[in-house]
Amino acid sequence: MISDDDPDCDWTAPGVFRCAPDVYRIPLPLPNDGLRAVNVYAVVDGEGWTLVDSGWALAQAGDLLQEALAQLGAGLRDVRRFLVTHIHRDHYTQAVVLRRDFGMRVAVGRGEQPALEVLNGPQRDGPAYLRRLRRAGAGELLQRLTGAWAERVDPTIWEFPDDWIDDGEEIVLGVAERGQRVLQAVATPGHTQGHVVFADPVGGLLFSGDHVLPRITPSIGFEPVTAPNPLADFLASLELLRTLPDAAMLPAHGPVGMRVHERVDELLAHHSKRLDATLAAVQDGRSTAHEVAAVLPWTRRERRLDELDPFNAMLATLETSVHLDVLAERGLVTVGEVDGEDHYAT
Numbered sequence: 001m002i003s004d005d006d007p008d009c010d011w012t013a014p015g016v017f018r019c020a021p022d023v024y025r026i027p028l029p030l031p032n033d034g035l036r037a038v039n040v041y042a043v044v045d046g047e048g049w050t051l052v053d054s055g056w057a058l059a060q061a062g063d064l065l066q067e068a069l070a071q072l073g074a075g076l077r078d079v080r081r082f083l084v085t086h087i088h089r090d091h092y093t094q095a096v097v098l099r100r101d102f103g104m105r106v107a108v109g110r111g112e113q114p115a116l117e118v119l120n121g122p123q124r125d126g127p128a129y130l131r132r133l134r135r136a137g138a139g140e141l142l143q144r145l146t147g148a149w150a151e152r153v154d155p156t157i158w159e160f161p162d163d164w165i166d167d168g169e170e171i172v173l174g175v176a177e178r179g180q181r182v183l184q185a186v187a188t189p190g191h192t193q194g195h196v197v198f199a200d201p202v203g204g205l206l207f208s209g210d211h212v213l214p215r216i217t218p219s220i221g222f223e224p225v226t227a228p229n230p231l232a233d234f235l236a237s238l239e240l241l242r243t244l245p246d247a248a249m250l251p252a253h254g255p256v257g258m259r260v261h262e263r264v265d266e267l268l269a270h271h272s273k274r275l276d277a278t279l280a281a282v283q284d285g286r287s288t289a290h291e292v293a294a295v296l297p298w299t300r301r302e303r304r305l306d307e308l309d310p311f312n313a314m315l316a317t318l319e320t321s322v323h324l325d326v327l328a329e330r331g332l333v334t335v336g337e338v339d340g341e342d343h344y345a346t
Helices: 059-071 089-102 110-119 128-135 139-152 230-243 260-283 289-293 310-329
Strands: 002-004 016-020 023-029 037-045 048-052 079-084 105-109 163-165 170-175 179-187 196-200 205-209 248-251 334-338 341-345
Touching: 016 248, 023 059, 037 059, 037 179, 037 248, 059 089, 079 089, 089 105, 105 110, 110 163, 128 139, 128 310, 128 341, 139 310, 179 230, 230 260, 230 310, 248 260, 260 289, 260 310, 289 310, 289 341, 310 334, 310 341
Parallel strands: 002 016, 048 079, 079 105, 105 163, 205 248
Antiparallel strands: 016 023, 023 037, 037 048, 037 170, 170 179, 179 196, 196 205, 334 341
């Protein structure tokens, strides 16, 4: 049964939810993940469908996607393409798997090409974010994660897309009885180097991926190839969205219902406060990113670093590292290398 989307309901509940004319939200499950679900958006495209993001390549997610499309009077063969906001596994991998059987096209931002080249190459040393942990002074955490990475890598789900999406590219969708819908791709590097969002100016919508989320701020630096200063890129991408017309936010995780500008302002304020707290920790004598992360609160529950599981402790340490990079770029801290680790001081 298709129902109108309700921002106050459990956004992770399976189903098909109408969030705008000819636009439907389909939550798909994530395994053992605090995010619990990812929103895939099905958009009418003439006699077929374009899907924004695809979900994690899981049998349960594939079954639920087929069931949702059936409620819309369609099937996977009616999906013309996936527009993927970025190549994290919960957004990209199901598109790769489904393409083999159904032949739809898969498109991602051109900025993701370096990361996909690494993922399709030899996995000798693991991704860059593991090496960044060593520089962050998190050697023990690195040892715990290196083996887990080696066990999880599956290069078959990281095949290249059919199309690279360029910043500013217009993607034309045929919409039955309403003419065309034109989505404008906006490059928003930060969460990943090639993250893109899709603006629908006429419909007043923004498919915001993980760049702008209603309840959390996305991880920064968790990708196979890390930009020189990914947090600076992320903040600049937020400022860019603030200059565009306001829109209703259709996020990859969380409920619909917020406006983009409102949430961008909140995220900018959050990172400003976080930069202040990070600087204060260095002024108090913490030297490495791991030491700083240990004295900062994490998640909305303000948990300590040692209360987090290894994966989320890694994300917290990486986030602290990129905040320190911004402080260094602004001249508020200095950085020097000692035994392969980055040490910060004021």
